[in-house]
Amino acid sequence: MRSYGHFCSVARALDVVGDRWTLLIVRELLLQGPCRFTDLKDGLPGVASNLLSERLKELEDSGLVSRDAAQPPVATNLYGLTATGRALEPVIQALGLWGVQFSMEKRTDDAFRGQWLTYPVAWFLQDSRPDEPAMTVQIIADDEPVTLHVGGGHIHTERGTVPDPAVTLRGEPDKVLGFLAGFIDLKKARAAGVEVDGPARLLTRITPKAQHSMLQALTLD
Amino acid sequence: MRSYGHFCSVARALDVVGDRWTLLIVRELLLQGPCRFTDLKDGLPGVASNLLSERLKELEDSGLVSRDAAQPPVATNLYGLTATGRALEPVIQALGLWGVQFSMEKRTDDAFRGQWLTYPVAWFLQDSRPDEPAMTVQIIADDEPVTLHVGGGHIHTERGTVPDPAVTLRGEPDKVLGFLAGFIDLKKARAAGVEVDGPARLLTRITPKAQHSMLQALTLD
DNA sequence: CCGGATCCCCAGGGATACTG
DNA sequence: CAGTATCCCTGGGGATCCGG
Numbered sequence: 001m002r003s004y005g006h007f008c009s010v011a012r013a014l015d016v017v018g019d020r021w022t023l024l025i026v027r028e029l030l031l032q033g034p035c036r037f038t039d040l041k042d043g044l045p046g047v048a049s050n051l052l053s054e055r056l057k058e059l060e061d062s063g064l065v066s067r068d069a070a071q072p073p074v075a076t077n078l079y080g081l082t083a084t085g086r087a088l089e090p091v092i093q094a095l096g097l098w099g100v101q102f103s104m105e106k107r108t109d110d111a112f113r114g115q116w117l118t119y120p121v122a123w124f125l126q127d128s129r130p131d132e133p134a135m136t137v138q139i140i141a142d143d144e145p146v147t148l149h150v151g152g153g154h155i156h157t158e159r160g161t162v163p164d165p166a167v168t169l170r171g172e173p174d175k176v177l178g179f180l181a182g183f184i185d186l187k188k189a190r191a192a193g194v195e196v197d198g199p200a201r202l203l204t205r206i207t208p209k210a211q212h213s214m215l216q217a218l219t220l221d
Numbered sequence: 222m223r224s225y226g227h228f229c230s231v232a233r234a235l236d237v238v239g240d241r242w243t244l245l246i247v248r249e250l251l252l253q254g255p256c257r258f259t260d261l262k263d264g265l266p267g268v269a270s271n272l273l274s275e276r277l278k279e280l281e282d283s284g285l286v287s288r289d290a291a292q293p294p295v296a297t298n299l300y301g302l303t304a305t306g307r308a309l310e311p312v313i314q315a316l317g318l319w320g321v322q323f324s325m326e327k328r329t330d331d332a333f334r335g336q337w338l339t340y341p342v343a344w345f346l347q348d349s350r351p352d353e354p355a356m357t358v359q360i361i362a363d364d365e366p367v368t369l370h371v372g373g374g375h376i377h378t379e380r381g382t383v384p385d386p387a388v389t390l391r392g393e394p395d396k397v398l399g400f401l402a403g404f405i406d407l408k409k410a411r412a413a414g415v416e417v418d419g420p421a422r423l424l425t426r427i428t429p430k431a432q433h434s435m436l437q438a439l440t441l442d
Numbered sequence: 443c444c445g446g447a448t449c450c451c452c453a454g455g456g457a458t459a460c461t462g
Numbered sequence: 463c464a465g466t467a468t469c470c471c472t473g474g475g476g477a478t479c480c481g482g
Contacts, residue, residue, distance in 0.1 A: 002455090002472090005267055005330065007394050008337040010248050010313055013320025018241065020474070027231050037445050046226055048475050053446055076444065087319055092231055094312040099234025101305070109226065116229040173228050223453085223474090241455070258464055269456050274465060297463070 016062050017088065021047055023095070025055055026081065026088050029065065031115040034080035045111035059085070097123065104174060104183070112173040114144035114159045124181055127153045129205040137203070138165035141173040150206060167198035182208055237283050238309065242268055242276055244316070247302070247309050250286065252336040255301035257291075266332035280306070318344065325395060325404070333394040335365035335380045345402060348374050350426040358424070359386035362394040371427060388419035403429055 001019040004011040017023055021044065028043040029035070035043075041052055056079060059065035064085035068078050081088075096119055103120075117139070127150045134151025138161060147165070149156040169176055171194035179189035186200055196203075222240040225232040238244055242265065249264040250256070256264075262273055277300060280286035285306035289299050317340055324341075338360065348371045355372025359382060368386070370377040390397055392415035400410035407421055417424075 003328075004245065005328075005332055006245070006337065007324070007328075007331040007333045008248070008317075009320035009324040009341065010317045011245060011320075012323040012326075013316040014244060016320075016323060018244075020239065023235060023239075024225065024227070024232060027229070038443085041445095046475090048477090049446065050448080050476095051474065084322070091312065091315040091319055094315045095234040096229075096231045098308055098312055099230035099232075099237075102233040102237060103228070103230040105233075107224075107226075107228075110228040111226055112228045116227065120230065262464095267456090269458090270465065271457095271467080272455065275454095298465095 013091075016064070017091075019055065019058070021051060021055055022059065023088070023092065025052070025059065026064070026085060027092055028115075029079065029081045029085065030089060030092060031118055034068070034078045036076050036078060040079060043113055043115065045113070064088070093119075093123065096120075100124075104178065106174070112142045112144060114141070114146040117141065117146050117173070117177065118157045120177060120181070121148065121155055121157050124208050125155055125206055126209050127151060127155055127205055128207040130154075132205060135166040135202060136162050137206075138162055138168040139176060140168065140170045141176045144173075148206075155206065165198070167196065167200065167202050169203075170195040170197075180206055234312075237285070238312075240276065240279070242272055243280070244309070244313065246273070246276055246280065247285070247306060248313055249336075250300065250302045250306065251310060251313060252339055255289070255299045257297050257299060261300060264334055264336065266334070285309070314340075314344065317341075321345075325399065327395070333363045333365060335362070335367040338362065338367050338394070338398065339378045341398060341402070342369065342376055342378050345429050346376055346427055347430050348372060348376055348426055349428040351375075353426060356387040356423060357383050358427075359383055359389040360397060361389065361391045362397045365394075369427075376427065386419070388417065388421065388423050390424075391416040391418075401427055 001015060003015045006012075017026065024044055025040065028040055032039060032043060037052070037056075040056075041047060041049060044052065056065060056067070060067055063082055066080050066082050068080065100120070130151070130153035132151075134149065137148040137150060139146045139148065145159065145161045147158050147160060147162045149158075169179070171179075171189070171192070175184070175189060175192045175194050178184045179186070179194055180203075184192070186196070190196070222236060224236045227233075238247065245265055246261065249261055253260060253264060258273070258277075261277075262268060262270060265273065277286060277288070281288055284303055287301050287303050289301065291297050291299050321341070351372070351374035355370065358369040358371060360367040360369065366380065366382045368379050368381060368383045370379075390400070392400075392410070392413070396405070396410060396413045396415050399405045400407070400415055401424075405413070407417070411417070
């Protein structure tokens with residue numbers, strides 16, 4: 001990217017990561033960990049392959065991304081973040097927190113990937129009944145399966161399915177997230193097409209963290 | 222800006238502030254407070270006036286910036302941040318902290334403005350001898366005058382000169398900042414063209430905050 | 443099928459000139 | 463002073479193609 005030419009650390013940071021797609025590539029590498037070109041491309045719907053290739057080269061030159069040959073059986077490269085790249089997590093988080101206020105606007109054609117549910121859950125939600133036995137919640141949003149491990153006060157997420165979840169949620173991503181975060185109640189969620197398999201009351205132990213009161217001011221129509 | 226089309230709050234945030242110059246405009250409005258078009262343009266060396274005009278319009282539409290007519294005598298508009306815009310400060314700060322590692326690279330033709338010194342001072346430096354009487358330090362970097370008010374454990378900065386400072390520092394911005402932050406000692410600073418008027422030992426009460434140890438690993442050649 | 447490279451087209455950015 | 467208008471050109475988007 002063309003340098004802003006300012007002696008200012010904010011401008012210098014943007015000289016490195018200010019290009020289109022760059023911070024979203026870092027987001028995907030943070031969420032997915034070291035992964036292949038194709039995995040990155042799938043996690044960045046809409047990116048042109050030449051752009052992704054070019055950005056990865058620039059990020060490698062800047063020392064934010066490492067490129068390693070995978071184990072011999074598979075002939076592919078694995079892209080991962082260096083320590084410098086991982087140090088961008090506070091930037092991604094600050095952007096993500098600020099961006100929540102725009103996340104509930106209805107946009108019918110937005111793409112969705114399961115791993116994108118990870119951050120809002122980690123940032124905003126908690127297990128409010130840590131003494132109850134751990135449970136797993138299966139979420140299927142836009143056919144993207146995500147598993148929530150709830151217990152001990154925390155919620156851990158991962159992609160994929162799990163054999164016998166305590167509860168299963170299916171629906172559109174914004175509705176599922178809105179329900180989990182408490183923007184809409186069970187009745188409205190069901191009206192919006194969210195299906196709940198299993199005892200819905202188990203889900204009441206998932207609550208927003210208090211410090212993000214901004215979230216609770218949001219409404220979902 | 223063209224939307225990324227991702228149902229992800231990071232992407233939604235970048236849909237709003239991901240355009241070139243946008244976050245630097247927010248930086249200037251945070252640093253300068255409500256100000257005129259010309260003040261913004263001066264604080265953003267290199268920006269084309271049509272770009273600045275266009276961005277301000279977009280920021281106004283997004284609800285980040287307010288445009289108010291100034292007091293009758295002067296016929297001009299004042300641009301300021303709304304609460305939504307000010308909420309970007311954590312993003313700017315995270316970027317600025319991450320960008321420090323690139324800030325000491327020598328770039329001879331970088332522009333400099335006094336207000337850009339405000340953030341590094343506020344983020345990294347402290348008054349390590351709060352019990353001593355307050356003092357003012359005058360900095361003249363690239364002909365941009367900045368005043369440091371040091372006392373009570375804190376350092377407050379403002380643009381402009383002050384009548385009788387305890388110490389005056391003159392030199393190139395990176396050298397002055399490097400000296401203040403402790404990357405280079407007085408001898409090296411003088412060798413690099415920094416002039417100190419007044420008792421230099423008074424400056425030893427300005428020290429880096431402990432939590433930003435990253436800073437101290439940096440070296441300035 | 444994976445990991446890109448190449449090509450073409452167009453929107454957006456940069457520089458400059460101009461106007462109320 | 464505070465923008466607007468214009469032109470040019472780079473850089474991004476999209477599709478396709480190619481070597482392994």
